[in-house]
């Protein structure tokens with residue numbers, strides 16, 4: 457541990473918020489990886505080594521799944537309202553640790569500390585939300601006449617594994633536990649290899665609050681993820697990750713006909729009609745990019761399709777608004793834009809920026825690392841905006857997962873909508889217009905799972921979030937997420953005939 461950043465508002469040093477344990481947590485205890493393998497974890501803001509974390513493998517998965525399966529046999533029978541009580545207690549405990557967890561995530565994943573406290577609060581809200589839904593795991597009865605009772609019940613599926621991405625490490629590690637647990641499943645979290653520390657701290661905080669084996673955290677990379685997907689006793693797998701990984705997980709899950717819940721990537725459009733205030737839509741375009749965490753968000757609206765009538769003015773105002781995002785030390789409470797997760801991802805994003813230049817897009821803001829010499833050891837890129845992007849360019853087609861915005865001009869509505877729907881992705885879409893009918897018609901036509909009108913970026917607890925096409929399968933943050941971790945059983949009871 458070498459980082460000692462301290463800020464009055466943050467109130468802690470990074471050293472003081474590190475997890476004590478860096479092994480695998482299952483069966484209510486910490487276990488060294490059976491292979492003995494550990495990997496270094498780095499701070500993307502300054503390249504410093506934060507510590508060593510266990511790298512799980514197939515043998516660890518065998519042991520963890522056995523403990524989780526054993527715990528399931530008891531957890532599934534805990535009365536729903538008692539499960540809910542325990543989940544609410546977890547939510548309260550998480551809130552108490554919001555500040556240190558935010559700092560830990562900032563140091564480990566590079567997102568600014570000022571924003572990461574909100575991730576802890578959202579995770580706590582997810583625990584409370586699903587705790588409130590435990591009695592909605594309902595079945596139905598079917599009329600069969602006086603001599604039979606026929607009804608269906610919903611049962612938990614068993615051991616659930618959820619494999620998550622690096623961009624919101626704590627929110628995903630904690631928040632993705634809530635729905636499976638509420639439904640009576642046990643849960644194994646596979647945190648991102650780039651930023652596993654807050655998931656380990658999570659296990660330290662809540663591991664003892666639930667019965668042993670109900671919650672497990674298995675750090676590691678593809679090997680541990682893949683072993684979870686393949687395991688006979690893992691009943692269902694959820695993934696937050698790339699399309700490529702989604703395909704690999706689904707292929708492997710198919711070997712055991714295992715259901716999957718996939719939250720994957722996006723190349724999400726923001727559509728600006730000519731009747732909107734250019735400044736308002738410019739604010740939406742910039743907010744939709746999530747520059748705070750360097751655009752590293754599946755829902756980022758990284759393609760802005762702006763009508764010809766307002767195009768130039770919108771660009772001027774987008775450029776002006778980008779100045780609010782200044783890359784800085786993620787652990788400093790004043791920082792408005794953080795670091796890219798890794799050197800590899802930094803290089804990949806710079807490759808996209810070069811491709812846009814080579815293909816003739818017009819760079820109007822940013823375009824590379826900031827000049828600040830204090831940041832030279834971290835992985836930073838300024839907010840980057842290209843105008844006059846055309847459909848065939850790579851930055852118009854591919855998910856960059858970085859702070860690179862592509863602005864495109866349109867005048868023909870039908871051609872614009874064809875362009876919107878021309879990519880393989882279909883996660884979010886943001887529509888800006890004052891014309892109610894146009895808003896509804898466009899919302900119907902776009903191929904996306906989650907659509908905003910005159911809004912962008914926000915999630916609403918209870919509203920189903922998820923993608924169509926290559927952006928995923930299934931919905932989260934809603935009742936449907938909890939029900940997806942259940943299976944239906946129909947029971948038919950023949951009544952003895954009674955003489956009347």
Ligand SMILES: NC(=O)c1ccc[n+]([C@@H]2O[C@H](COP(=O)([O-])OP(=O)(O)OC[C@H]3O[C@@H](n4cnc5c(N)ncnc54)[C@H](O)[C@@H]3O)[C@@H](O)[C@H]2O)c1
Nearest residue numbers: 620621622648677681682697698701704719720721722754
């Ligand atoms: N739709 C959403 O809700 C959402 C949210 C955040 C991020 N994402 C997507 O995540 C991607 C960025 O994250 P990333 O680069 O960490 O993604 P990734 O797909 O490389 O990795 C995601 C997770 O999957 C694991 N993994 C990788 N290969 C695996 C395999 N074959 N079997 C089992 N597990 C495997 C990784 O170790 C990691 O924990 C982007 O595409 C982004 O859009 C989607």
